[in-house]
């Protein structure tokens with residue numbers, strides 16, 4: 001059995017967290033699982049690298065930005081491998097190109113085209129934990145590319161598909177996926193599972209918990225993933241293709257600017273209720289529309305968080 005464990009920047013923000021990630025890998029190994037770790041840059045590192053580039057030039061070349069930004073993930077992969085070795089687990093850090101992750105040449109937003117994973121497979125066969133740098137690949141010119149901000153999620157899902165992993169666990173600093181962003185909606189409820197299509201719509205509408213292209217890959221390749229907290233020991237949220245009977249009528253709310261989107265198989269028919277709910281509280285809507293399994297209202301950005309909380313209470317209070 002094979003588990004992909006992906007750790008986001010917030011779960012690798014300092015040495016203590018990095019060692020906790022390594023320990024989670026060892027725990028999984030002790031359950032008899034093979035593990036491939038996929039890592040983001042340590043929290044804030046990518047932003048620092050970008051700021052550095054823009055302090056040198058107002059218009060850095062995209063190729064060079066990718067060469068620079070990709071180093072954040074290489075550093076955390078090497079550090080995680082060092083942490084694993086120090087805990088007695090053989091490990092091997094691998095960059096995107098060493099992992100056989102081939103992309104198109106669209107610097108800054110490249111898409112994975114093929115994934116050979118040769119060295120990953122041979123490391124696994126030898127009982128070694130490959131620690132793969134997320135967010136990066138190599139194009140047909142031999143240049144390093146990056147997959148877009150948040151792209152380590154895509155690396156994890158693409159590897160899960162290519163290696164036919166049994167589990168794909170995405171570790172982050174929240175306990176899982178909730179009915180709305182819990183930083184904005186304190187009463188947001190943690191979900192045990194959610195539908196991949198609903199999650200993708202929520203991502204397009206502004207939910208930041210998973211990178212949208214990673215969900216596109218999950219849908220295309222049929223990968224089930226689990227979003228879980230790196231420090232809470234909980235089960236997190238399973239993201240998979242639910243049958244129509246399992247799929248809840250409403251999946252969640254997302255916010256982008258002043259636009260609030262309700263997603264779920266019954267969402268489009270809820271638009272009148274959304275408008276009524278806000279009108280009753282005197283919140284004006286500039287624009288609204290319903291689409292496939294979704295509906296949105298647009299308010300003044302300054303009222304948006306209040307409106308989001310009202311709509312959450314309307315549709316998700318128990």
Ligand code: ASP
Nearest residue numbers: 040046135149150151152
């Ligand atoms: N380090 C990159 C970013 O900050 C990629 C990732 O974290 O997934 O966007």
Ligand code: MG
Nearest residue numbers: 008150209211
């Ligand atoms: Mg992320």
